Amino acid sequence: MAKSHARASSWRKPPPHDHGTVVVVGLGRFGKSLALELMEQGTEVLGIDADRRIVQSLAGRLTHVVEADSTNEDAMRQLSVAEFDRAVIGVGNDLEASILSASVALGLGVEQVWAKAISHAHARILTQIGVHHVVRPEHDMGKRVAHLVNGRMLDYIEIDEGYAIVKTRPPRRLYGVPLGQSTIRAEFGVTVVGVKRGTDAFTYATAETVVEDGDIVIVSGPRENVERFSELT
Numbered sequence: 001m002a003k004s005h006a007r008a009s010s011w012r013k014p015p016p017h018d019h020g021t022v023v024v025v026g027l028g029r030f031g032k033s034l035a036l037e038l039m040e041q042g043t044e045v046l047g048i049d050a051d052r053r054i055v056q057s058l059a060g061r062l063t064h065v066v067e068a069d070s071t072n073e074d075a076m077r078q079l080s081v082a083e084f085d086r087a088v089i090g091v092g093n094d095l096e097a098s099i100l101s102a103s104v105a106l107g108l109g110v111e112q113v114w115a116k117a118i119s120h121a122h123a124r125i126l127t128q129i130g131v132h133h134v135v136r137p138e139h140d141m142g143k144r145v146a147h148l149v150n151g152r153m154l155d156y157i158e159i160d161e162g163y164a165i166v167k168t169r170p171p172r173r174l175y176g177v178p179l180g181q182s183t184i185r186a187e188f189g190v191t192v193v194g195v196k197r198g199t200d201a202f203t204y205a206t207a208e209t210v211v212e213d214g215d216i217v218i219v220s221g222p223r224e225n226v227e228r229f230s231e232l233t
Helices: 029-040 052-057 073-078 095-107 120-128 137-150 184-188 223-230
Strands: 021-025 044-049 064-067 086-089 112-116 133-135 155-160 163-168 191-196 216-222
Touching: 021 029, 021 095, 029 044, 044 052, 052 064, 073 095, 086 095, 095 112, 095 120, 120 133, 163 223, 184 223, 216 223
Parallel strands: 021 044, 021 086, 044 064, 086 112, 112 133
Antiparallel strands: 155 163, 163 216, 191 216
């Protein structure tokens, strides 16, 4: 079990910021990557890990980073974790530490708690104790890559159970026809929401939008529908 104390307990919540404040617990590959990306976006980040070497390696790269036992409520209280807008529990392989850390964050009243899960059972337990958002990075990425490998899609994101957004090449039948006059929505149950032409940025698709050879489209709809649409040539 990690240490029960918290170093650098003088941490205080920073002044209000446009992107709020986030505490990231567990600074392994997932937590470190997340914390650094949040910093890039201008978010105030407090990083917490029980490994002194990890903490030292991130000194100066996060708003604040401390060595502490995230399963110890007193230590987390000293670090004013309760005052943060969001908490991300990045602890993965140690299920007990993951669940206890999430429980502590919830008990302290953090408004939004995210947690990484490494299995379906782990995700179910985190959900049962009240974690607001449970993510499975390896599982989700595996599903995403599988869709890309098996089809013509350039990108694939499942944003809800059974509902997806894909980036793909449009079928020839769309060329030169205003989207409002095509039968794509009625026939395939999908919506073209964006179009990119050459080096231009993506633009919102309208009923008057005309797709040409070489364009890239963003399509949304039920997973099976967008997959079927992306196979059209």
